[in-house]
Amino acid sequence: MKSLMRRCGACSRYSLVEKCPKCGAATVVPIPPRYSPEDRYSGYRKRMREIWEAEQHG
Numbered sequence: 001m002k003s004l005m006r007r008c009g010a011c012s013r014y015s016l017v018e019k020c021p022k023c024g025a026a027t028v029v030p031i032p033p034r035y036s037p038e039d040r041y042s043g044y045r046k047r048m049r050e051i052w053e054a055e056q057h058g
């Protein structure tokens, strides 16, 4: 898939090409917010804790 939205680094205009059609500056692909490794890890720990508690109350 190559339909990534790009954004001009100079005027912040969104476009699909590597060069801003408005000012001619280079555009970049803004990195979308993702789940941080920390969040994944905390989810994993929560799960481990549930297992651990189940064992304690076994």
Ligand SMILES: [Zn+2]
Binding pocket: 008, 009, 010, 011, 012, 013, 020, 021, 022, 023, 024, 025
């Ligand atoms: Zn621009």
